[in-house]
Amino acid sequence: MRFDRLFPQTIFWRLAWLTAIALFISVAFAVSLFSYNRQQMIAAQVSEQVSEVLADLEGQLDDMSPAERDEWLAINHRPYAPHLVSMGTAEAPPSAAPRSQQTRAIAEALRQRLVGVGEVREEREPKRQLWVKVSMLGQPWWLVIPLGRFKSDPFWTLGASVVVFALAALAVAALSAWRLNQPLRDLRVAANQLGRGERPRALPETGPLEVRDLSASFNRMLADLETNERERNVMLAGISHDLRTPLARLKLGIEMMRDDSLRAGMDEDVEDIERILGQFVDFVRGMGTEEAVEGDPAELARGVVARYARMGQQIELHLSDDLPLLRLRPLALRRALVNLIDNALRYGAAPWSLTVQREADKLCFVVRDHGPGIPEAQQQEARKPFHRLDTARRADGGSGLGLAIVDRIALSHGGELCLCNASDGGLSATLAVPLETE
Template sequence: MRRAIDTLFGRLVVIVIGMLVLSHVAWFAIIRFERDNVQTRFAVEEAVFLVEAVRQHIANTPDQPLPPRVRVVALASPDVPRQPDEDMPPPLQRFVEDLKDRLPDGTDVRLNEPGGPPSVWVHGAKDSGWIVVPVQPLRPPRSRDRMLVWLALIFSTAVLAALFGAWQLQYPLRSLAQAVGRFGRGQPTPPVPERGPRELRQLTHGFNQMVREVSQTESDRAVMLAGVAHDLKTPLARLRLRAEMMDDEKMRDGVVRDVDSMAHIVDQFLVFAHDRPDGSEPVPVDEQCERIARAYRAVSPGAQPIRLKLEAGPSFALPAATLDRMLSNLLDNAHAYGAPPVVIETRREAKGWVLSVSDHGKGIAPDDLIKASRPFVRLDPARGGSGHSGLGLAIVERLARRVGGECEIGNRAEGGLQVAMTFPFDIATQPVEERRSGPQHEERVL
């Protein structure tokens, strides 16, 4: 099961959002703390200014009235508030301490009793009474903190910009990963645009160069192999014609068998060297498996029985020529080296359509499984004289990858070799032009 967190973009999103959340929360805490400090300092400066102004007013113009909410109270007045206690909130304690620091030594500072307008009472050593001045509330009540609104707006904008940047960063890498997957499956791989950071451009450039060199090498090898195989067809035809004219029947039959084996090897070479995508129309795999099994039985009456187990349904379709070549090679391989019955099975799984061919023989040694699909590799030296070139499974794997599938070769638990090919669900929906340019339960014995 694919998870979004497993992708590069998903992890970039998690990192970016996590860092933005952490930074915004830290900045919010710092701004709130600094705002409280600034508010306290402003209130202290305002109170000091008013106290000094009242003192100047009393000294210079005692007969003039004081401004509203500013007054001088006698020392023995019952309205004088009591000394501040230790249960005072921290902001108010900080305000009183800062105010005492700004006033002369020995100044007594008290706050108005709760319930009345906020004011501060100041009595210095030279003051004849208490100077009462208003102060701004340190924490005015607010229905909504606007800072949170601005923080949410800035955070949303930053997240969108960061996600766009992360997408721009991972998009070239995703294109490169898709091209690597196509190249690994043997499908045509067009050059990947060289975009993104310098290191990614260098990586993309190296990949494009590697694809060009590998494609050129494969093309040269395919041309050479196809040329040799094609040039051998004419001498083989002449050799067979001359063999038919031999008088010795035993020698004639031996030469004809050898010529037929060589012709079969040449045909395998031509199929393996064919490097163009299959442009034939897709056909239902279940129906085609039935036709191939009947045709195989008709051509070889003494061949091993073929058992069909077709469960995929009509939605599973593959190009006709590719399907015929894969099944023909697998049936030839099973009949030559396996044991009856040979089972052709189709089914639908979570990861795609599955087409498998298995037999009930001895299978392949575990150490040789990795070499089974390599071209020109014969796992049994005794097979060399039977018209086999070691290309059967290699052709099957190449054909499966060419149409976007994967081929897995392994031994069955009950015994025998099984070749399972898995194809994506959309393989049959691809238009013919795209494939040319790139890439009910039933069981019976026939």
């Protein structure tokens, strides 16, 4: 098991957990330090009280005879008040009785403050008292000190203080983490838009210095990409214009040729050049500036099929009954479907079909042919630009950009292109887009 999976994956929750752990450690240390200081303070007070009681008792008993001492001790033997008890009494708690941490601290303070202090025992029932073995007037005694006056403060006050402090600190930490995470979320959204071919807005350069630098770098990258795109479009327009003009002259010259055997081959070569040039333009142009609009995918599919019907190509159309309206880029999506059908016509075999159906939260455009298909091991490679599958496709003027263009259009809609070989032969190409496409 990987331990990193036990930790939160987002910056917000990681900062929140780290703050909570640091707060727990600091509060535990503060409470421990408070408890230790309180124990030491009580121990010092008790040792001072014992010292004063011993001095007072010794002053009173110093001039008395043994009989007078016994009589005085019997008279002043008041329960739960400081008093002396002879060593042979059966009232003393057993020596093996457990002692609390506070009792051990008091015993240590007594040994440091007074000379002649021996064993210290603790009596808890019926009332908490401290039995200290002392030496006074040449003989050992038990000095009994009640500890009832050293009660702890109510626990709820300390607990309430800790809870209020913890909640306040966590609230401040959560607010700081949220403010730090907000620019990063904006950056993630903008990066996803850029990856889909969209043009995100410039990020606000706010927050900590590192986040501001990151946003500024992303904005500079956006500006550079826009500049490169403008230059690319200018170059593309020039190439398209400069090439189409001589191609038109070539087509005119071919029509004037008298040798029919050469004319057919040259016409085919010119058409291949125009098709390859068109695919280059489509691939480099990408989505252009087309905005997503609400449209009917059924009408889009009917228009594509009708185009091929006018050219004499029969494409079967299958439409589900529950097709919804959704936001699409119709020109880009039509270009993708045309590329898929062109590939099916060029490399597959009849019958050909276009199916539009709803599957869970996706809308699927499925182009089906009955040709040789694409080997499963090469289906991923077939999406790459300029990649030709010569072992499964005929090299007849294609550029290897058809599926790359479709894949790019699918990503721009937040969808995907799936290729699979049908069980009864042929290739099934599915362009799936989410129903919530923006």
